[in-house]
Amino acid sequence: MTKHVAMKTPPVVSRQEWEAEREKMLVKEKATMRARDALSAERRRMPWMEVDKTYVFEGPNGKASLLDLFEGRRQLIVYRAFYEPGVYGWPEHACRGCSLGADQVGHLAHLNARNTTLAYASRAPQADIVSLKQRMGWEMPWYTITDSFDKDFGVDEWHGHNVFIQDGKKVYRTYFINSRGDERMGTVWSYLDATPLGRQEVWEDSPEGYPQTELYGWWNWHDNYDAGPDKTWEKVSAAGEAAFRDKDGK
Known part of the structure; x- marks a missing residue:
């Protein structure tokens, strides 16, 4: 018979303590995200092998x-x-x-x-x-x-x-x-x-001459890509990007 072992859960804390712990975790998460971005940049510089x-x-x-x-x-x-x-x-x-x-x-x-x-x-x-x-x-x-x-x-x-x-x-x-x-x-x-061209956005570290467009600007509803770029969305997305950049200090 298998003995039941009580689940050892984390401590319960106040809102302020939880927010402080979350901020500490966020620092590590952002470091991981940037490391992943750097790895993708290296991948875009991987040599190619011709399929002959x-x-x-x-x-x-x-x-x-x-x-x-x-x-x-x-x-x-x-x-x-x-x-x-x-x-x-x-x-x-x-x-x-x-x-x-x-x-x-x-x-x-x-x-x-x-x-x-x-x-x-x-x-x-x-x-x-x-x-x-x-x-x-x-x-x-x-x-x-x-x-x-x-x-x-x-x-x-x-x-x-x-x-x-x-x-x-x-x-x-x-x-x-x-x-x-x-x-x-x-x-x-x-x-x-995973691709050699990446997300093709201007923030990416890609080799010279690679196709790149503004962040968010190319995003679309999946049934609307044939309509082409939307100028209103481009303005809205640019404003949103600027707001996030100001908030993070970048």
Whole structure:
């Protein structure tokens, strides 16, 4: 019989004491945030590796190359999800961990607005992938791996995000995230921070010539990006940014 152990909770304090403790924690949180920003800046300066092998995927519209997966955008993130015969839950479900990650993926329009495409890839046939997406309510493009793509990019026996950039007809691998690094993926920020161009905002430390726009100015409703920049929002967001900057003394 398992003995119940009482939960050892933190002390209960006054409002003033709680605020003081929160301020001390905030100092550490801001230091962590700035360290993460610096790490992303280093990532944007990582060397690129040219993909000199031809890969073929099956998509809802037939065969597709790695370049096709970009959908005309500059950057591509490919997540290898376990959905294939032999995976627990097949064919009604994909891997539980991969499915939990898929449930966290934000609206793709925001990534697309930053010239970035997110795609999933598995070894399951397209018919099963289409059925799975419909049942689970997932919207990301999802392709079938037909060759050694997963093995060549470190995800043949595990999960992971591979990041690519295209220049003309050439494709380059720029970064790779796997293991517990996959746990933080899902938001537009976590995806963009993993890319070679980053969030593409003026506050970022990026190499010369990289695309950058004003902070907040490009943000939009996910169904409104086609309308283009909104001058009123640009003024409102600029004023908000200035207020926050004054408050923090920066």
